[in-house]
Amino acid sequence: MSYRRGWIAVFLFTLAMINYMDRIALSIAAKPIAAEFKLSAVGMGYLFSSFIWSYALFLIPMGILIDRFGAKRMAGVGIFIWSAATALTGAAGNFTSLLLARLVMGGGESVSNPVGAKVIRQWIPASERGMVTSMFNSGSYAGPAICSVFLGALVAVYGWRFSFVVAGGIGFLWLAAWLLFFNSPDKAKWLSVDEREKIVRERDSKPAARNTSVTADAGQTASGLLSLLRSPTLWGLALTQGCNVYTQYLFLTWLPSYLQASRHMSISKTGVFAAVPYAAAVILCIVVGRISDHYLKKSGVGTGRRRNAVALAMLTGAAILAVPFTTNLAALLLVFSVTLTGIASTTSLNFALLNDLLPSSKDVAKAMAFVVVGGNIFGMIAPIATGYVIDATGSYDYAFVIAGALLVLGAVVVLTMTRRPIVAEPKSPRVQAAA
Template sequence: MKAGRIVIYLLLFSGCSINYIDRVVLSVAAHPIAQEFGLSTVQLGYLFSAFLWTYLIFVLPWGMLVDRIGTKRSTAWGMAIWSFATVLTGVSGGFGSAILSRLLMGFGEASTYPAGARTIREWMPARERGFATTVFNCGGYAGPAIGSILMGTLVSAMGWRGGFFVSAAIGFGWMLIWLIAYRSPEKARYIGDEERAMILAERGGSAQASASAPLSALLRCTSLWGLFIVQGCAVYTVYLFLSWLPSYLQSAHGLSVLKTGFYTAVPYAVAVPGTIFMGWLSDRLLRNAPVNSGRRRNMVALLLLCSACILVTPLVHNTFVVLALFSFSLTSIGSTVGLNIALLSDLLPNPANTGRAHGFLVTGGNLFGVLAPIATGYVVSFTGSYSAAFVIAGILLVVGATVCLTMTRKPIAPATASGDVQISTTSGANV
């Protein structure tokens, strides 16, 4: 791999990691926050999910904005907004102000995946797309792994507010680096002419030159709805872990806040190399098949079934065995989310539709994801146990695997007003 694309990989990975560090601070600090504000388990569930409400509403508009103004400005704006919101969470004085700050955070974070998907489509050859997407997405596991340890230490040493302030400072620092370093492959000076020519020839068309389809046309494609449901079933489990894993370990296994930070980091740390490997393996298995064949769906479905191993969580009581189970499940689900995004790009002939199509996909994920913290809060409140919460997530994963194999079998190529199928206005876009 050439040095130019390594720069983009590092920016994608680190940006997504910071996104999730900012999310996990609240999970790690939940116990002292609940004590200070007098919050119930149900109120915590709403606080955990609050950022997803605005995330869900604005991810599709952000996707359209990414298609309009490009990745550089949209990514910087998003990072600035959610970092500022993280500061506001640190100065909140109660449940109401904390909710408002998390709503602002969700608005800013909604830019992340549409902008990241657009960056990958512009920078990465199609044969490298699965690997690139999983590297980007596994930032969502490196973030909690690093954040759980870092924020657990900071919260124990500085109080819960200090964790939010440090997290916000990291975000603002990254934004400056992004503004200085990021350029499109057409303009980047840190890549050679040979690498530039290869990227432009093999990425699947020029996203700048193609004509995009209206969202209403994309929504008539069955495969897009199938990917939407798959993403939702997968992301439900992601947010179950992200929101409630620290509280589960403290409640069910009697761990302290500091020890919870280290134990929470284990499954995420395992998932980082695991998801990267699965992305590489997916590309390798498809090396002799046309990218637009959609054969990546088979690995997506298999990994969903692997992640459904959390169905046996209620039967396991040893802390280390639980961590091993969660590590396997998180590795599988992290790979699923990344490869499902790559599958969308595989099935999307026209790269000019990337931002809005991925915005719709992420909307599906977060439509389910927003329910996970709230539903889990009610389940734990009513049953006094986390068992049913893991069973619900496992059933959704099995449903997602079934949908993936049955509903994602056609290209996402919407018909134009004349009845023709839209491919691209540029040569080489049918990849």
């Protein structure tokens, strides 16, 4: 990948990193917040889940707006809102204001994944899509890795309120750089003519057609979301994402509490321990993405063969099933590292598979939004379900078993439901007659 379009990968990596720093900030500060507001495990589960409610609600509208108004404008609006909400979380005086701040943050963060998919489709040649998507997604693991250590230290020394102010401030720095430097390839003055031509020429490799409805100019034709929803493949990708995201949010929301309650670690030690598997996932996720691009080099991305890599990554993530049987901390660190690498790779590969199977570049943001909604329906359940499991059993073991079972199920779904390109399916004769 050339140096100049490599800056786009840096923008996307840091966008996802800041996004997840702000998400996990609450988990890092969970113990003092629960003590201050007198919250039970069930209460914390609802609080952990709250930002996902607004996040999922706004994803599809944001995807439509991004397809219409562009990534630059909508990403700027989104990160401004969520960074301000994160900073203001530190001023929360009661549970209600804390909950409200998280809801506003979630609404702002709904731009992140649709923007990432749109920018990748605009800027990145299809042969590099897997690696750059992995770099974008790996930011969502770099965020928790950095946040676990950095914000953990801030909470321990300065208290939980100050940590939210710092986390929110970082987003405003990213926003300034984004508004100053980012643009589409045809408008970016810092891009060379040769590189611009390469991007435009190679970014829209078409999925392999299995029926005559996939035309040569499909990449230039936009479809409505309702038309896309008639494609079983889009539903398969959304279900796959859901089975994977459940585990991601289990880690994102409950891992620090698990380490403190079950492994008897302090807040600062929890941060260091949790950072290691997240850091491993950052590096290995990018490696897996590069391997997937190499795997598809001969057959082409349009064959959809990337689904095999998605399934393999999910089965790797199912290593979480070993957690209840792991007593040694070194072994536990290895299991967490393997699991997080598996689920990180699944997300990036699933996102790349969506772009592989979607003929129209004009549908990317809305299709991505739907897949992410599917993921976050499961994601919003994970913190709440885990809270109830802990409250009912006094243990985290069953929470890990549920997560592992869903990863195995997701591998089956992606292998069976993503066999065709995502094209707007015609209405059934009965529907047409009714119309």
